[in-house]
Amino acid sequence: MRAQDALVAATRRLRAAGIENAAGDARRLLAHALAIAPDRLTLALHDPMPEGADARLEAALSAREARQPVAQITGKRLFWGHAFRVTRDTLDPRPETEILVETALEHPFVHALDLGTGTGCILISLLKSMPFAAGLGTDLSPGALEVARGNAQALGVADRAKFLRSDWFAEVPGRFDLIVSNPPYIAEAEMEGLSPDVRDWEPHGALTPGGDGLDAYRAIAKGAPARLMAGGRIVLEIGPTQAAAVTELLAAQGFEAIETRQDLDGRDRVILARKPRDPAECGAL
Ligand code: GLN
Numbered sequence: 001m002r003a004q005d006a007l008v009a010a011t012r013r014l015r016a017a018g019i020e021n022a023a024g025d026a027r028r029l030l031a032h033a034l035a036i037a038p039d040r041l042t043l044a045l046h047d048p049m050p051e052g053a054d055a056r057l058e059a060a061l062s063a064r065e066a067r068q069p070v071a072q073i074t075g076k077r078l079f080w081g082h083a084f085r086v087t088r089d090t091l092d093p094r095p096e097t098e099i100l101v102e103t104a105l106e107h108p109f110v111h112a113l114d115l116g117t118g119t120g121c122i123l124i125s126l127l128k129s130m131p132f133a134a135g136l137g138t139d140l141s142p143g144a145l146e147v148a149r150g151n152a153q154a155l156g157v158a159d160r161a162k163f164l165r166s167d168w169f170a171e172v173p174g175r176f177d178l179i180v181s182n183p184p185y186i187a188e189a190e191m192e193g194l195s196p197d198v199r200d201w202e203p204h205g206a207l208t209p210g211g212d213g214l215d216a217y218r219a220i221a222k223g224a225p226a227r228l229m230a231g232g233r234i235v236l237e238i239g240p241t242q243a244a245a246v247t248e249l250l251a252a253q254g255f256e257a258i259e260t261r262q263d264l265d266g267r268d269r270v271i272l273a274r275k276p277r278d279p280a281e282c283g284a285l
Contacts, residue, residue, distance in 0.1 A: 004045040006030060006054070010061055017065040025070050032074040033057035067196040080125035084151050089143030091206040093121040096263045097182050097237055100270050101125045103261055104235045109133055109178035113227065115168055115220060116140075116183050118206060120148030120161065126180070127157040136176075138166040140205065168216070169223035177229050182237035183216030184209045214245055221249040228275045240267035247271065 014022035114123035117137030255273035263269035
């Protein structure tokens with residue numbers, strides 16, 4: 001069988017299973033089975049399927065029919081132009097989160113803290129773009145920390161990126177001029193309504209803090225002033241309905257210049273704020 005025929009059959013099969021982006025997913029899974037980059041696939045379509053590729057494609061399609069996310073099946077996700085390893089221990093990096101990276105890079109920094117780092121995609125992307133900076137990534141999940149360390153190694157920033165198991169700020173030492181986080185923010189009651197790809201396969205603790213979805217922001221806003229240098233910045237991803245609530249949490253801790261940024265769909269996605277230059281003005285409230 002030619003790869004082209006395998007692609008047509010795979011697309012049909014995923015469509016029949018109700019997968020939304022059947023054609024795109026089939027291409028990524030076929031490229032994975034052929035062990036080539038997805039952008040090389042078109043060139044390989046006229047060749048016969050090499051030995052072993054059929055079995056790899058079959059396994060990948062069965063997993064996708066069971067709603068496992070493509071990035072978990074291929075083990076990779078492109079984010080900020082870099083290939084990150086993704087497993088069941090980590091949130092699958094979303095394109096919207098690149099807005100957070102872009103926003104954080106608006107001002108130079110030398111020492112960044114990424115709370116709930118997952119794959120490490122935010123911290124590692126920041127360090128790749130800021131060659132003289134160093135950073136610390138934390139997570140509660142030992143599995144995620146192992147993935148993040150591997151990604152830092154593979155992407156050549158292991159000498160500038162440290163990773164630490166910590167419940168938000170609990171074990172975090174030192175001071176930073178930038179704090180970033182894409183924390184769990186889905187309300188408990190909204191979990192049921194998520195697509196099975198997300199709800200059944202991605203780590204529960206990376207999606208929801210329980211309750212109204214704001215607990216992670218409460219912990220982060222409360223602890224941030226003590227770990228930020230005067231004039232330092234905080235940049236957080238938020239859910240589309242959370243801008244007002246998170247603005248209020250940051251304002252209550254004395255943060256200033258609080259702004260909201262939108263994603264490409266026009267939804268509120270990122271909040272940024274600054275700790276006042278006079279430290280007495282922030283965190284003393
Ligand atoms: N953006 C993710 C989603 O929509 C949620 C990630 C998070 O809670 N930080 O599924």
